[in-house]
Amino acid sequence: MAFFKKFFKKKEEVHKTKEHDTKQVEAKEESLQEETSIAEEEKQNIILSEPIMELQEAEQEKEYQVEHQEVEHVEESAEFNDLVEETAHELEEQSETVTELQPAVEETAINEETQAEEVMKEEPKKKGLFSKLFSGLTKTRDNFLGAVDDVLRGFKKIDEELYEELEEALIMADFGVDTTLNMMERLRALVKERKITEPSELKNTLQEIITDILTAQENTPLIVEGKPNVILVIGVNGVGKTTTIGKLAHQFKEQNKNVVLAAADTFRAAAIEQLQIWADRSQTPLIKHEEGSDPAAVVFDGIKAAKARKSDVLICDTAGRLQNKTNLMKELEKMGRIIEREYPEAHKEVLIVLDATTGQNALSQVKVFKEVAKVDGIVLTKLDGTAKGGAVVGICESLKVPVKYIGVGEKIDDLQPFDPEAFAAALFNTEKK
Numbered sequence: 001m002a003f004f005k006k007f008f009k010k011k012e013e014v015h016k017t018k019e020h021d022t023k024q025v026e027a028k029e030e031s032l033q034e035e036t037s038i039a040e041e042e043k044q045n046i047i048l049s050e051p052i053m054e055l056q057e058a059e060q061e062k063e064y065q066v067e068h069q070e071v072e073h074v075e076e077s078a079e080f081n082d083l084v085e086e087t088a089h090e091l092e093e094q095s096e097t098v099t100e101l102q103p104a105v106e107e108t109a110i111n112e113e114t115q116a117e118e119v120m121k122e123e124p125k126k127k128g129l130f131s132k133l134f135s136g137l138t139k140t141r142d143n144f145l146g147a148v149d150d151v152l153r154g155f156k157k158i159d160e161e162l163y164e165e166l167e168e169a170l171i172m173a174d175f176g177v178d179t180t181l182n183m184m185e186r187l188r189a190l191v192k193e194r195k196i197t198e199p200s201e202l203k204n205t206l207q208e209i210i211t212d213i214l215t216a217q218e219n220t221p222l223i224v225e226g227k228p229n230v231i232l233v234i235g236v237n238g239v240g241k242t243t244t245i246g247k248l249a250h251q252f253k254e255q256n257k258n259v260v261l262a263a264a265d266t267f268r269a270a271a272i273e274q275l276q277i278w279a280d281r282s283q284t285p286l287i288k289h290e291e292g293s294d295p296a297a298v299v300f301d302g303i304k305a306a307k308a309r310k311s312d313v314l315i316c317d318t319a320g321r322l323q324n325k326t327n328l329m330k331e332l333e334k335m336g337r338i339i340e341r342e343y344p345e346a347h348k349e350v351l352i353v354l355d356a357t358t359g360q361n362a363l364s365q366v367k368v369f370k371e372v373a374k375v376d377g378i379v380l381t382k383l384d385g386t387a388k389g390g391a392v393v394g395i396c397e398s399l400k401v402p403v404k405y406i407g408v409g410e411k412i413d414d415l416q417p418f419d420p421e422a423f424a425a426a427l428f429n430t431e432k433k
């Protein structure tokens with residue numbers, strides 16, 4: 001702005017000077033003309049050399065004046081041109097700076113746009129996860145929360161009778177006896193400590209206790225970044241092992257991971273065929289042998305394929321026959337040995353799949369598997385089809401094995417990482433605490 005003010009002020013000054021000088025020249029011209037006509041007269045009347053010389057001098061002076069004026073004008077216009085050039089130069093420099101800044105400005109704009117897009121993508125994803133969890137837990141919530149609300153509405157003060165009825169509601173929702181007793185003990189202690197008198201306030205306190213139990217168990221990620229990973233999936237027939245493997249493969253592939261599947265449940269031909277369907281669905285290579293072949297040999301070939309493809313994750317299906325614990329133990333041990341020997345650099349996880357509809361039975365399955373293998377995490381399937389979702393709390397509390405994923409439907413993207421706070425919020429129909 002200052003530059004333009006300076007520029008126009010100078011321009012005005014130049015213009016004024018020019019006007020003033022032109023007037024002066026015109027006045028001079030007039031007087032010269034007058035002098036010329038007098039001289040002419042004199043020339044005509046008295047022919048004398050002196051006036052002629054004067055006239056010549058006057059003419060010369062006039063010429064000089066005009067020339068001088070022109071020079072001044074030329075100088076002024078040169079000054080004006082300089083100013084114009086200076087302006088142009090400054091403008092050019094400014095435009096260069098703008099051009100230099102342009103890519104940075106564009107980059108910033110693109111970055112902001114990308115970030116906004118990512119946030120926009122992330123937000124519905126988060127919302128989608130919670131709404132799926134929320135609708136998946138409908139039966140459990142109706143069963144559990146409905147019973148809790150009924151109890152709390154029926155009392156004006158917190159007394160022993162209220163505690164007993166709450167205890168019953170928790171047991172009916174499959175929290176398990178031990179976990180329920182433990183929860184009630186914590187509830188009584190908090191009521192005393194916080195001097196709670198209103199029955200309606202117990203709901204919040206219960207949600208807090210459940211969130212606390214679910215988050216108490218350290219939950220590590222299923223796979224380690226920058227390392228090859230092997231996941232052995234165990235569990236009894238029909239719990240949703242194959243489906244879970246397909247869903248996991250799909251999720252890892254969405255995260256741009258290279259995945260290989262191995263059909264090490266060779267006990268039934270149908271298990272291999274079913275895994276092939278999920279491998280096709282998630283577009284993942286499947287290593288398989290004939291029905292009845294050695295499961296450890298399938299794992300061996302799976303490792304070979306994973307190494308050749310520089311895979312991030314190898315997921316092995318296994319047969320879960322609890323009827324013969326000795327065989328099951330031998331089979332799992334042999335697979336473990338092969339992995340240790342052939343793939344020592346890999347991170348190994350044993351994931352047990354449990355069917356939530358079996359409620360407390362799921363808990364006893366984990367107990368048996370824990371006798372034959374080290375179990376690192378739990379996948380609880382079919383939470384959408386059961387009123388017994390409270391079993392999750394019992395499993396977390398009594399087994400000290402973290403729930404890593406939950407199944408909330410039959411579709412490929414109906415498996416989600418277990419989020420304890422979101423689970424408790426969906427159970428109590430509230431916000432995450």
Ligand SMILES: Nc1nc2c(ncn2[C@@H]2O[C@H](COP(=O)(O)OP(=O)(O)OP(=O)(O)O)[C@@H](O)[C@H]2O)c(=O)[nH]1
Binds near residue numbers: 274407
């Ligand atoms: N609603 C619902 N159904 C599920 C879920 N997970 C698996 N299923 C269904 O449970 C049934 C059994 O699943 P599979 O994956 O075949 O179970 P499996 O443990 O591999 O069983 P076998 O192959 O017999 O050993 C199938 O009909 C699945 O669609 C889930 O999270 N929700």
